[in-house]
Amino acid sequence: MSGTDTASFRDKVATVDKEGKRIWIFPQKPKGRFYNARTLLSVFYLFVLFALPFIKYEGHPLFLINVLERKFILFGQIFWPQDFFIFGLGMVIFIIFIALFTVVFGRIFCGWVCPQTIFMELVFRKIEYWIEGDAAAQRVLKNRKWDGDKIFKKVMKWTVFWAISFLIANTFLAYIIGIDELRIVVSDPVNKHFGGFVAIVIFTTLFFFVYSWMREQVCTVVCPYGRMQGVLLDKNSIVVTYDHVRGEPRGKYKKNEERAIGDCIDCNQCVRVCPTGIDIRHGTQLECTNCTACIDACDKMMEAVNLPTGLIRYASENNISTKQPYRFTGRMKAYTAVMILLLVVEVFLLATRTDVGITILRTPGQLYQEQPNNQLSNLYNYKFLNKTYYNKELELKPEDFEGTIKLVGEEKLKVPKESAAAGSMFIYLDKKDVKQRKTKLNIGVYENGEKISTITTSFLGPFGAN
Ligand code: SF4
Numbered sequence: 125m126s127g128t129d130t131a132s133f134r135d136k137v138a139t140v141d142k143e144g145k146r147i148w149i150f151p152q153k154p155k156g157r158f159y160n161a162r163t164l165l166s167v168f169y170l171f172v173l174f175a176l177p178f179i180k181y182e183g184h185p186l187f188l189i190n191v192l193e194r195k196f197i198l199f200g201q202i203f204w205p206q207d208f209f210i211f212g213l214g215m216v217i218f219i220i221f222i223a224l225f226t227v228v229f230g231r232i233f234c235g236w237v238c239p240q241t242i243f244m245e246l247v248f249r250k251i252e253y254w255i256e257g258d259a260a261a262q263r264v265l266k267n268r269k270w271d272g273d274k275i276f277k278k279v280m281k282w283t284v285f286w287a288i289s290f291l292i293a294n295t296f297l298a299y300i301i302g303i304d305e306l307r308i309v310v311s312d313p314v315n316k317h318f319g320g321f322v323a324i325v326i327f328t329t330l331f332f333f334v335y336s337w338m339r340e341q342v343c344t345v346v347c348p349y350g351r352m353q354g355v356l357l358d359k360n361s362i363v364v365t366y367d368h369v370r371g372e373p374r375g376k377y378k379k380n381e382e383r384a385i386g387d388c389i390d391c392n393q394c395v396r397v398c399p400t401g402i403d404i405r406h407g408t409q410l411e412c413t414n415c416t417a418c419i420d421a422c423d424k425m426m427e428a429v430n431l432p433t434g435l436i437r438y439a440s441e442n443n444i445s446t447k448q449p450y451r452f453t454g455r456m457k458a459y460t461a462v463m464i465l466l467l468v469v470e471v472f473l474l475a476t477r478t479d480v481g482i483t484i485l486r487t488p489g490q491l492y493q494e495q496p497n498n499q500l501s502n503l504y505n506y507k508f509l510n511k512t513y514y515n516k517e518l519e520l521k522p523e524d525f526e527g528t529i530k531l532v533g534e535e536k537l538k539v540p541k542e543s544a545a546a547g548s549m550f551i552y553l554d555k556k557d558v559k560q561r562k563t564k565l566n567i568g569v570y571e572n573g574e575k576i577s578t579i580t581t582s583f584l585g586p587f588g589a590n
């Protein structure tokens with residue numbers, strides 16, 4: 125048996141023994157329609173994951189998550205720290221979406237989409253089966269003394285694991301620094317990009333460690349999402365579950381014998397294939413990643429003994445115990461409402477997001493200045509952020525006041541692509557137009573004669589201005 129979970133109640137993780145030592149899991153290779161579907165999906169998933177860093181939009185990456193320079197590109201759109209509230213809200217929406225999804229569909233994300241499961245079960249584990257054989261052969265190999273064959277197999281496995289970890293590390297880095305920068309880091313001498321080299325080595329080692337040693341422990345012990353299942357799931361959540369009504373009392377299958385007990389033939393196949401070492405017949409458990417391996421294993425056994433498949437299937441606890449049809453509960457409705465509201469806000473923020481980030485603020489500590497020709501002036505600091513891939517030339521015009529705007533030391537306001545321009549400027553007003561201590565002013569920002577934004581600021585006059 126792969127796992128050790130035979131008790132009906134557990135107060136410890138299934139992969140830890142009484143002494144606190146780890147129990148190494150040797151799951152049997154799953155076979156079946158769910159495993160085939162997951163394999164197909166993983167091929168598509170991996171293709172997208174590895175191809176995305178190479179895809180460019182207008183000469184720039186389609187996706188970039190450069191946390192080092194706080195520069196993010198999503199679907200070709202650059203997001204700057206100034207847009208962080210949009211990005212932050214997007215993350216909140218994503219987390220709520222995952223929570224909602226979990227309430228309704230359990231850990232379907234873990235089994236079908238999470239990179240940890242995809243790489244562990246559908247890449248590294250497959251390689252392991254290919255080199256070391258199925259569960260029984262792996263167990264024998266582990267317990268065997270180090271001979272030529274064992275050394276060969278282990279070295280071969282670790283070499284392939286290391287190579288894939290290296291590939292993942294490079295891809296991971298490509299999402300952070302971009303594929304062009306990564307090419308330079310990889311092709312230049314090490315001493316020229318020592319930081320990049322160290323990052324690749326660290327990430328490669330980390331991925332190698334995760335997939336060769338940590339494995340299911342990432343899902344069962346480390347992952348915070350896994351830990352949250354206890355509060356997210358309820359009896360209406362659809363999870364991989366054992367139909368205990370149909371299956372119990374379980375008993376061994378005897379050929380040509382009328383079956384007067386439950387349908388579970390106690391073959392333990394569902395436990396043998398489980399990569400987290402649990403027995404799904406004890407109900408929903410924290411370690412279950414909804415990988416569906418036990419569904420495939422059980423269906424195969426049911427077919428072999430001519431019983432209906434689906435003894436283990438996607439269903440809610442209520443579906444099984446009360447035969448209740450699926451219900452969209454109050455909690456699910458509340459999550460959906462919050463989700464829709466946040467999505468509307470996000471779409472609004474994205475739709476109203478401008479290509480240029482602009483701030484114009486009166487220079488701190490400065491009052492007004494007396495000027496010739498009965499005029500007053502105020503000094504301002506401006507900052508223009510060009511979020512696009514093009515250089516911009518902007519013009520500032522008074523919107524709702526008679527006055528002049530003059531840049532300090534600049535004729536035109538030029539903002540290079542993907543960067544910011546900062547400086548100072550004066551606004552001149554006739555004294556007769558300054559009727560109060562603080563006058564609200566609207567400044568139009570124009571590009572190629574077209575207004576792209578209006579900025580509101582204030583003009584400081586003398587006390588008791590008439
Ligand atoms: S109980 Fe079934 S679905 Fe859950 S982790 Fe084990 S094999 Fe996968």
Ligand code: SF4
Pocket residue numbers: 366371387388389390391392393394395405421422423425435436
């Ligand atoms: S695979 Fe199905 S029949 Fe076999 S022990 Fe598990 S639940 Fe019972």
